[in-house]
Amino acid sequence: MSINFHKCICLIIVCFFANFVFAQERYFIKQSELIFESDAPLEIIKASSTDLRGVIDPNSNTFGFKVATLSFKGFNSELQRSHFNENYLETEKYPEITFSGKIIENIDFNKPGIYSVRAKGMLNIKGIPKERIIRCNVEVKVNSIELKSNFDVSLDDHDIRIPRVVYQKIAPIINVTLKAVLQIQNSK
């Protein structure tokens, strides 16, 4: 399964980040906020990144997003931040979190309005891909779209092990909130 999805991811990434052969209209992220929240009994940890990059291709109904793990700011202390990067996400080895795949429902990008769709794809955190189907609100405007989503990520799914000592401080399920504005851009 993973082999195929890797292929899929590669393909999509190639499509989006390389020079395009066909002149097509795509939506690229201009503004974003990605917040994660760990609501453990003893501590609430919150961090966010505005450095989400990504693209939606309205023709093939596919998408690709990525965020550098080092771009997350917030946390309750600098120590916690470095702990997060070094121990839990192994930032050096896995500098990015990616999510790419396809949109299940059809969106009429020419018709402004709010669409609730599902994005199905591979969420890759710490090098461990997991197939996810994530509900997402898409507001289509003229030449731009606004994304809003809220979903959970289970640490167990991505093999992120929490030491017993800090179990009370980090929740096994992390809540993620996403807001992004994408603008249309003509590729060559």
Next chain:
Amino acid sequence: MFFFLFCYFSIVSLASIPYFKTIQIDQENSNVHVNVLFQDHEGFVWTGTDRGVYRYDGFLFNHIHIEANDSNENVTCLAEDINKSLLVGLSNGGIMKYEKGYFTSIKSPFSSPVKSLIQTADGVLWVATYGEGIFYLNKLGWHRIPGLPDPFIYNVVQHPTGVLLAGTDQGLVVIDPRDKQLHYKVYNTQDGLPDNLVREIYCDKNGEVWLGMQEQGICKFNLSSGEFTVPDNLKSWNFGSITCFSKLEDEFWIGTSDDGIIDFEFSEDKRVRTFSKSNGFGYSSINDILRSNDGNIWIATENKLLFTPGEKYEIFHGDKNIVFDSIHAIATDQTGYLWLCNNQGLFRYDYINSGSIRKFLTDPKYKNLHIVSIYEDASGYIWLGTFDNGLFRLEPNSGYVKRYSIGEGLINANIIAINGSGNKIWLATLGGISLCEIPDDLLEEAKGNYKFTNFPDIKGSGGSFVYCVYIDKKGRVWFGTDGKGISVYENGSFKSYSQFDNGKGKVVYSITEDPMGNIWFSTLNHGIYRFDGKKFKNFGLSSGLKNLNISGLSNDRAGNIIVVHQKGIDIIHPFTFEWEYIGKEVGIDELDCDLNAIALDFKNNIWIGTQHGLIRFSNNAITTNHQPETHIQKIYSFMRAGSGLNDSIFQYNQNQISFEYLGLWYSNPEAVSYRYRLIGLSDKWITSRDRIASYPNLPPGKYRFEVMSSFNNQFLHPKIDHFNFKILKPIYKQTWFVLIMTIIGSIGLILFIRDRELRFRRIELLKKEKIEYQFETLKSQVNPHFLFNSFNTLISIIEEDSSKAVNYVEKLSDYFRNMVQHRDKDTILLSDELEMVLNYYYLQQKRFGNNLSLEFIIPENWKRKYQLPPLSLQLLIENAVKHNSVSHESKLKISISATDNESLLIVNNLNPKFYPDKSTGIGLENLVSRFRILSDKEVRVRRTETEFIVEIPLI
């Protein structure tokens, strides 16, 4: 005295969870991840894991190693082809076929996970892949269905009409495999499909199709009309993504990826239950659910395989506020409630609707009340019997309580059991029997001023300790007593039975009745009895009862007798006397029940109150004609496994044969017992719990091994497996061998006789030759010429020298003596022969002088080493002298020399006589034939112009 009480209500919800048993798949590897479950045509359950396939036989998981090319053993699909061979689909697109104990690979052109494998009746193999669409393999090779709306296929099933249904990310696809063009129809949200993401499809034999979706739950699909319908109570689905489901009649078990299992019954009360991480089930992600054909449910979740008998048995442990432990008594009422009392008090449980529990008798004065019996009378009043505190009557709606004790005319304050019919209430107490007759007047009844008729140990009623009371269909009232057996009250008088079965049944705890009107009762330490009005029949451990510590008896509506004991529950079918035992396998092996803790509800469920919870088992739990599937697994000869079950011919020395067999009974594998026999040896069945039967030293012959299994040791509807085989006779006992040996023997005998005859003939011949030869020699020696010549020579010598003459005569006599001496022998030493020759030469030399010469060139060691027929050299020299003229002009030279190849060469020059002597030629001929008989070497005679050469072999 009576008083009012206003009850305090406590309402809480109560969830029940079936008993789930965790099954360890690999003892060495606890992290085996089960992806898919499958039951094969023989009934075996297979698990497809990330580490290959395992076959479960109830005892062990047999890991069957897949020898895939790239060591990928991540199984994503299990199926059977039309020949019932197992097909395995792998996560890398690999397909393996399991046949006769080996996996073979079916090459495929895709590398996406295989999600479904279907072989249609025409032999075409259809494969659903997760990422590359649907492929099919026919005689021409692999083909891909072009243009499907989405390449991610979750599932493909075949509808009874023959069409294939495929669940994709973009709707339901219906393909007709018989259509050459493979046109297909896509159903999506525009066609009424609630959700395009169709992750699971269920299709039964009748063509009923259900779909499981990612967000919108389940829906029913009508293939002919193309309509989708969602069950009413599942219109708003909030349990997350469906991964799998199993359906049995009107009940669904739906597995989800995040919310555990949803148990949904849509027929009767449309009940929806969930088993998830939050409510004690403990798991949230379900990979697969299988309902095996014995009714058990298998669940693959996270890293565990779970097993449950499902709905059949459930245990209610109570909730946060009320723990259902140490239950003393339970009863069901007409309005659909269950009453139970434990150390915490008296509760009413709404098990049908809300699942709420209401507490009664909350007044502190009832705190130490020990309620031991509960009964609902015809008017709906709840009667409670206590230890030491007499009898209570509760009006459930108002909570109004009235108490009766000795002061109110009751015989005793310890009310062990209550039962009644119509307006008569019978009380079994530790002081005898009380009868309460309720007045017909409702107002009087409401006041509750009852009168009691007491029977304190009256004659014939048994002892004063009465434990139970039962009213049968004929209206007779039966009492179980301590020490006086069973008593019956009929037509105003008591009759007691205590001396049956040598007085073993004197202590009776519980009474019930079967559909034929027989009375069944349980006793202390002596099992149960059935009383048909005349005879008592005992059922103890030997009859199939699992435990003698019986706490209660009941009958269900099907007429079965339910026996509750310490080790679980025994169910007896009263017509066939078939037993079924339920215990450890459903987690109820340590029941410690009180006497009145068994009740039957209006849905025919049986409720049992125990020390550790309230157990319910449903009416369909009792399946009397369901038996284990019997399979002969392996056949051994001298404990070496044969090559499967195909070998059915054994050699005479392979005659120690063992059979390994199995009765597949997942519910309780340890309970299975077997009966087997070997027809050909004995027709008698042997009962055993072993899963192997051995036969040492089987004589040659034809045999048939038969084995059957039973979970209750009764073998009433057994499934028999058999194996026919043959042990050959040893080779020396087989007809063809004996025949061939006889023929060979006769031929040998004939040859031997012929050989013997031949030898005799040769000996005869030899004798004849020898005699002829001797005769010839003698004839030649007594030849008058020889003598005449010898005497002439002698005369001349006498004249010259008398001493020489004496010498000459001595030589002549030596010569004749030697000749006589050796002639009978077959062979003589070369030295002896030479001596004779020398004698002869001496005699002749006297005559011929220097005109005759003889020389020997023979190695000295030859003379005593070799032999030759007597007179052979003599004959040759004699011949030479005889046939040649010897004179001064023509000298005769004879030489005897050794050759390289162990023979002598006798050479003389040729001086033919002018008048040759008459020659018979017999001498030389004889010599040749004598050598032929004596040795394998030939005498060779050559005649050149000047020489006569004879080569004689030495022996």
